Amino acid sequence: xxxxxxxxxxxxxxxxxxxxxxxxxxxxxxxxxxxxxxxxxxxxxxxxxxxxxxxxxxxxxxxxxxxxxxxxxxxxxxxxxxxxxxxxxxxxxxxxxxxxxxxxxxxxxxxxxxxxxxxxxxxxxxxxxxxxxxxxxxxxxxxxxxxxxxxxxxxxxxxxxxxxxxxxxxxxxxxxxxxxxxxxxxxxxxxxxxxxxxxxxxxxxxxxxxxxxxxxxxxxxxxxxxxxxxxxxxxxxxxxxxxxxxxxxxxxxxxxxxxxxxxxxxxxxxxxxxxxxxxxxxxxxxxxxxxxxxxxxxxxxxxxxxxxxxxxxxxxxxxxxxxxxxxxxxxxxxxxxxxxxxxxxxxxxxxxxxxxxxxxxxxxxxxxxxxxxxxxxxxxxxxxxxxxxxxxxxxxxxxxxxxxxxxxxxxxxxxxxxxxxxxxxxxxxx
Numbered sequence: 001x002x003x004x005x006x007x008x009x010x011x012x013x014x015x016x017x018x019x020x021x022x023x024x025x026x027x028x029x030x031x032x033x034x035x036x037x038x039x040x041x042x043x044x045x046x047x048x049x050x051x052x053x054x055x056x057x058x059x060x061x062x063x064x065x066x067x068x069x070x071x072x073x074x075x076x077x078x079x080x081x082x083x084x085x086x087x088x089x090x091x092x093x094x095x096x097x098x099x100x101x102x103x104x105x106x107x108x109x110x111x112x113x114x115x116x117x118x119x120x121x122x123x124x125x126x127x128x129x130x131x132x133x134x135x136x137x138x139x140x141x142x143x144x145x146x147x148x149x150x151x152x153x154x155x156x157x158x159x160x161x162x163x164x165x166x167x168x169x170x171x172x173x174x175x176x177x178x179x180x181x182x183x184x185x186x187x188x189x190x191x192x193x194x195x196x197x198x199x200x201x202x203x204x205x206x207x208x209x210x211x212x213x214x215x216x217x218x219x220x221x222x223x224x225x226x227x228x229x230x231x232x233x234x235x236x237x238x239x240x241x242x243x244x245x246x247x248x249x250x251x252x253x254x255x256x257x258x259x260x261x262x263x264x265x266x267x268x269x270x271x272x273x274x275x276x277x278x279x280x281x282x283x284x285x286x287x288x289x290x291x292x293x294x295x296x297x298x299x300x301x302x303x304x305x306x307x308x309x310x311x312x313x314x315x316x317x318x319x320x321x322x323x324x325x326x327x328x329x330x331x332x333x334x335x336x337x338x339x340x341x342x343x344x345x346x347x348x349x350x351x352x353x354x355x356x357x358x359x360x361x362x363x364x365x366x367x368x369x370x371x372x373x374x375x376x377x378x379x380x381x382x383x384x385x386x387x388x389x390x391x392x393x394x395x396x397x398x399x400x401x402x403x404x405x406x407x408x409x410x411x412x413x414x415x416x417x418x419x420x421x422x423x424x425x426x427x428x429x430x
Contacts, residue, residue: 039104041143041164043069044172046136049081050127051105051160052214054228062127062215062226063107064169065160066139073102077136083158083207087361093264096354100159101151106141106166115216116188116224124215124226126169131211132185133175142168156230156318158355180204185217192219196236197243206325207357210236230318233356237321244328245308249277254336256374258383261366264358265349267391268366269384270327272338273377273409276306279324280405283316283344284394297394303404319344322360330367339409343384343399345392377410 045066053061067073067080079085080103086096108123115124130137147162180202184195195218199209214232216224227235259270280303302313302320313320327340342363350358374380385396400406 039068039146039149041146042141044138044140045069045104046074046077047130047139048077048136049103050131050211050215050229051107051157052127052226052229052232053107054230056109057228058112059109060112060226060228061107062110062121062124063105063163064123064127064130064139064141064166065103065105066136066141067102068104076102080136081158081207083355083357083361084205087263087365090263093350093352093354097151097159097352101161103160104141104143104147105152105160105163106143106169107163108166110226112216112226115226116221123166123169126171128215128217129171129175131208131215131217132177132181134178134181135176137175138172140170140172141166153353154230154355155353156233156356158357178204181208181212185212188221190219192223193239193242195219196239200240206233206236206240206360234318234321237318237325237356237360241321241325241328242308244325244332245277248328248331248337249306251331251335251337254331254334254338256377256380257338257371258374258380259330259366259369259371260387261362261369262345263362263365264354265347265351266358266362267345267347268323268363269343269345269387270330270363270366271341271343271380271384272331272336272371273341273380273405275339275409277337278305278339278405278408279303279327279342280340280403281313281316281320281323281342281344282399282403283319284346284392284399286345286347286392286394299399301402305408318356319359322356323363326360326363326367329364339405341403341405343388343396345388345394347392 045068047064047066049065051063051065053063055061065081067077076099080099086099091099108121110121110124114120115128126139130139144165144167147164150162152160152163180199181204184190184199187195190198192213196209196213199212200206210229210232212218213236214227214229216226218224253274253276254272255274257272259272260268262268280301282299282301285298300315302309302316323342323344327342331337331340344359344363372383374383381396381400388394388396
């Protein structure tokens, strides 16, 4: 907590409409009151998900995420790990925290190379069965100690509650598994990348596929291994994106089109330019947004040409691939390819990291909006400038000036002519 927070005490000195500290505390308190009345070191539950850590790699923690044996928490098990439902129901930041804080991560260590071994641990075997299940699985869990209430937050992962060392865990029912999942898991000659795209095409969403990949149930037998969840999320988004890129490169060139929308303080302006596929993302952090406690606007950016990237998107990280997937889904729907400039604006509404799923769902909402079509690129850029200035106080010319994609498709001279008519705002690059 900084000095301003100490002086403010929730009175709005930071400029936000609400205090993020109070909001997080209130969400946690709602769960804690229920949580502490029924938490034990041995309990029955319904496990909706798994979590694989990265600390200690190649010996990582494999955890079963499940609420304590409290009726009102068990009743919600179906939606504990469903970002698409959270988005469709417009859950608030506080609601997501409240929901996910009730999950206990019961974990034990496992070697990453033991995924397909007959000698794999019982916890890994159980985690694989939970990851394959079409709905939350009834489990019996025994911990070494009673977990203390806490909340774990991450830019990549959805929040979860306390962690505890697992002593024993058993299934209390036979999991129901989708035929497509059962086939992919049992095929030891099926490459992981092919399994990911096949499952997605058959209606298995990226969250479920990530669980399968992270527990080492996909791929050629000799190549299967346990993958930390945060790595698996990006791997799935990237694999699905690459597959769709190959598909949309066969489509006609798009007209000039702009999409705008968002979710949980993450807003996307998606600009489609009439050219072959390329993609550039600018992440713009407004003052007092997540990770930006300054009074300046901060930004990060990554780009890929028609031939694709040869390295990881270091600036924007996993959000780059999550947003790209949402954009590509939209292009596939309209059967077009385009050079895409995606501008993400993160406002103070997003005061607490909830995971990469927010990026994906916010961008999907933007791509689902009714597009505005333009006669040429110059008109669309002027529209983008006006929208960003009016809604967020951002001078878009600063972004345009640094856009590698715009330089490539418009040419330096034409881009310079446009920027001369704009007044750049003071932005600070990380």
